[in-house]
Amino acid sequence: MANHSTSHPTHVQHHFVDSDQQFDSAKLGMWVFLVNEILFFGGLFCAYIVYRAWHPELFTQAATELNAFWGAVNTVVLIGSSLTVAMAIRSVQKNQIKGLKINLLITIALAVVFMVVKGFEYAHKFELGILPGELYTYEGIEHAQAAIFFSIYYMMTGIHALHVIIGIGLMWWIYVRANRGEFSSEYYTPVEITGLYWHLVDLIWIFLFPLLYLIE
Amino acid sequence: MSGQNHEHHHHVSTAGQLWAIATGLIILTIVTVVVAKFVPIPAPFDVVAAISIALVKAFLVAAFFMNLYWDTKFNAMLLIMGVAFFLLMVLITLLDTMFRNDIVPSF
Known part of the structure; x- marks a missing residue:
């Protein structure tokens, strides 16, 4: 058994029994990270829930400053990008590397569209003086805690947008590696x-x- | 473990399945907007309706895009435990914040 490594494909690291175990371990590790992410965003959702329970009327008033149309557009854009990521994985599972690369590029494009829409939304609010925390100068909402809603808004959407930017980077990294021929249905x-x-x-x-x- | 080709036990979704899930998600997004904008539901049931639809969407993404439906049950358990601990965090926080005599003034 000492010389078992000779039968291993090159992508399998020596501390794994086989390719499957390596794949399942990586996936398990990612799920643990995603649970960590859920709890990280969970803290922000918790702040949202506490403040909405305290000031329900503030949330109804302040939300009128957000454009539901562009929010809905971005929702559809992200659903589309989830579809293309799923298609990218399907392509590589079927060893279609060209399909993988095309789907990754469409995903990157959709993520950029999301960020552009978000950028226009932020720019519009900045012009009105709707800024987080003490920088808030907008006078269109008759509520003493109006700035708090937008602090929560900027924190939640800002950290989400940061995740989108990191996602664009990761997608590009996968694209570059796919270009080098590192991926196949085996790995x-x-x-x-x-x-x-x-x-x-x-x-x-x-x-x-x-x-x-x-x-x- | 020998003799098994690993690609035979990874689930590969058909393109039709993936398109069906994406279409379902977009239809549910339209339903969310219509319910929120045009159906008068008294508070707090408007939030309950919005979250219920979001949970169905989240289930579709987790089960069929993230493949939990075909995956080892352990990964699904991790997700469920994560959500359970999130709910615990919210519950314990609300036990404090909902029963204060005075909210901290600047909050």
């Missing part, structure tokens, strides 16, 4: 776990959209 672990990360970013937005944009 695509990084594609799979980057996909899991991207779906989580979509999942968080699924909750952010109705909770921030659709309060009536």
Whole structure:
């Protein structure tokens, strides 16, 4: 058994029994990280819940400053990008590297669209003086705690947007590695776990959209 | 463990399945907007409705895009435990914040 490494494919590291065990371990590790992410965003959702319970009328008033149309557009954009990531994984599972690369590029493009829309939304609010915390100068909302809603808004959507930017970087890294021919149906672990990360970013937005944009 | 080709036990979704899930998610997004904007539901049930639809969407993403439906049950358990601990965090926090005589003034 001492010389068992000769039968291993090159991508399997020596401390794993086989390719499958390595794949499942990587996926388990990613899920542990995603649970950590859920609890990280969970703290922000918790702050949202506490403040909404304290000031329900503030949330109804302040949410009118958010544009539900562009929020909905971004929701559809992210769902589309989740689809293309799933298609990218399907492509590499079927050894279609060209399909993998095309789907990664579409995903990157959709993520950029999301960021551009978000940028226009932020720019519009900055012009009005809707800034987080003490920088808040907008006078269109008759509520003493109006700045707090937008601090929560900027913190939640800002950290989500940071995840989108990191996701664009990861997607590009996967694309470069796919270009080098590193992936095949035998080995695509990084594609799979980057996909899991991207779906989580979509999942968080699924909750952010109705909770921030659709309060009536 | 020998003799098994590993690609035979990774689930590969068909393109049709993936498109169906994405279509379902977009339809549910439209339902969320319509319910929030045009159906008068008294508070707090408007939030309950919005979160219920979001949970269905989250289930679709986790089960069929993140493949938990076909995956080892352990990964699904991790997700469920994560959500359970999030709810615990919210519950314990609300036990404090909902029963204060005075909210901290600047809050």
